Amino acid sequence: MPFTRYAEVGRIVLVNYGPESGKIATIVDIVDQNKCLIDGPESGVARQVIPFSRIALTDLTVKIQRNARAKTLKAAWAEAETTTKWEATSWAKKLSMKKKRATLTDFDRFKVMVAKKQKSAIIAKKMEELSA
Amino acid sequence: MTVAGVMRQYQVVGRKAATDDHPNPEAYRMVIFAPNPVIAKSKFWYYLHQFRKMKKTTGEILDCVEITEKNCRTVKNYGIWLRYSSRSGTHNMYREFRDVKLTGAVSQLYDEMAGRHRCRPRSIQIIRTATVGAKDLKRTNGMQFAKAGVKFPLPHRVSSAKRGQRALSDSTYTTVRPTTFFG
Numbered sequence: 001m002p003f004t005r006y007a008e009v010g011r012i013v014l015v016n017y018g019p020e021s022g023k024i025a026t027i028v029d030i031v032d033q034n035k036c037l038i039d040g041p042e043s044g045v046a047r048q049v050i051p052f053s054r055i056a057l058t059d060l061t062v063k064i065q066r067n068a069r070a071k072t073l074k075a076a077w078a079e080a081e082t083t084t085k086w087e088a089t090s091w092a093k094k095l096s097m098k099k100k101r102a103t104l105t106d107f108d109r110f111k112v113m114v115a116k117k118q119k120s121a122i123i124a125k126k127m128e129e130l131s132a
Numbered sequence: 133m134t135v136a137g138v139m140r141q142y143q144v145v146g147r148k149a150a151t152d153d154h155p156n157p158e159a160y161r162m163v164i165f166a167p168n169p170v171i172a173k174s175k176f177w178y179y180l181h182q183f184r185k186m187k188k189t190t191g192e193i194l195d196c197v198e199i200t201e202k203n204c205r206t207v208k209n210y211g212i213w214l215r216y217s218s219r220s221g222t223h224n225m226y227r228e229f230r231d232v233k234l235t236g237a238v239s240q241l242y243d244e245m246a247g248r249h250r251c252r253p254r255s256i257q258i259i260r261t262a263t264v265g266a267k268d269l270k271r272t273n274g275m276q277f278a279k280a281g282v283k284f285p286l287p288h289r290v291s292s293a294k295r296g297q298r299a300l301s302d303s304t305y306t307t308v309r310p311t312t313f314f315g
Contacts, residue, residue: 005315008283029207032230032277037207047205049232052286056314066280067206 005057012060012082013038014091017053020045022095024058024086026073029066041070042077060085134175134253136242139165139235142172145195148186159194160184165238165258169196179257201233209274210237213260216251224259228271230278234261288312 005011011027015038025040031049038055039047047070062076077083086092104112147159160180166172173196177188210229215222227244229237238258245251266278276282289312 001313003285003287003315006283006285008281030277030282031207031232032273037205037232053291057286059315 005059007036007052007057008061009066010061010064010076012058012062012086013055014058015045015050015054016056018050022099024082025055026062026064026077028064028068028073037067039068039070039073041074042083058086058091059089134166134171134256136246136253137167137239139167139238139242140172141165141199141235141238142169143195143197143199144172144176144193146176146180146186146191146193148191163199165235169198172196201235204232207232208234209264209266209269209278210234211262211264211270212237212241212258214241214245215257215259216245216249217255218249218251226270228264228269228274230274234263237261286314289314 007027007030009027009029012024013027014024015021020040023040023043023045025038025043025045027036028039028047029037031037034053035049035051036055037047038045038050060080060082062073062080062082064073064076068076087096142164143161144164145159145161148154148157150157160183162176162179164172164175164179166175173193176193176196177191180191181187207230210231212227212229214225214227216225217223227241229240229244231237231240238261241258242253242256245256246253266275269275269278
């Protein structure tokens with residue numbers, strides 16, 4: 001399997017560890033084998049040097065020059081509709097789903113149980129119709 | 133002597149103490165890399181008494197001020213000329229580092245000298261530092277990252293479970309091997 005996600009200027013990354021974990025940012029410049037400079041003015045990530053071990057590469061990129069300023073970055077993000085594209089990926093959806101599940105109250109979990117029961121009742125009835 | 137760690141850059145100005153026949157001696161200024169101002173002043177006297185006839189007891193420090201990086205939002209290439217003593221003799225060296233700040237590059241230098249040459253910080257004297265343009269780089273390692281359009285994949289990603297990070301997997305036991313290929 002060839003590599004499709006490269007660490008390059010303009011690659012959108014997801015920060016995995018640290019105070020900004022869970023947010024996306026762009027690689028603005030590469031320092032060396034282990035570190036890069038990221039910036040995410042739209043997502044609230046301060047411009048900083050971060051090691052590759054703390055980030056995950058995504059499939060999205062934006063067209064920017066090396067060392068782009070925050071203003072240029074914001075414009076490039078808006079042009080590429082990065083935030084909407086990211087939120088539409090199943091990766092982002094899974095992350096938000098996990099977050100939501102972690103904040104459920106007992107009443108919410110009760111509602112989930114009732115909804116699951118209703119869903120399986122519909123499926124069971126349909127299966128009975130089809131097998132009859 | 134100089135304890136390594138995160139280095140800071142200080143401008144230290146000192147002169148011989150004023151006497152009756154020399155009420156206004158010449159002041160000398162040095163840029164010193166040290167972790168704190170105490171060590172910076174000590175290093176100042178270490179160098180200055182090698183270059184001129186003055187020492188801490190016969191002199192006074194007029195000023196010791198930290199120099200902060202003007203722009204720490206871009207990655208620069210730093211060339212550092214140094215003199216270090218190895219087990220067999222003392223040598224000059226030129227090394228290049230890519231970093232966002234000059235003090236970051238100097239900290240990298242001390243760590244690298246310790247790792248590659250077993251050289252302690254006390255044996256290192258920094259002669260000169262300079263910001264180098266991408267086309268004037270001499271060492272291949274920095275050159276490959278300073279090139280335009282640099283890109284590389286991150287192969288064989290091993291996540292470490294050190295330092296209280298989340299565990300390598302969500303459950304204690306698993307039936308599948310972890311994956312190291314993330315595209």
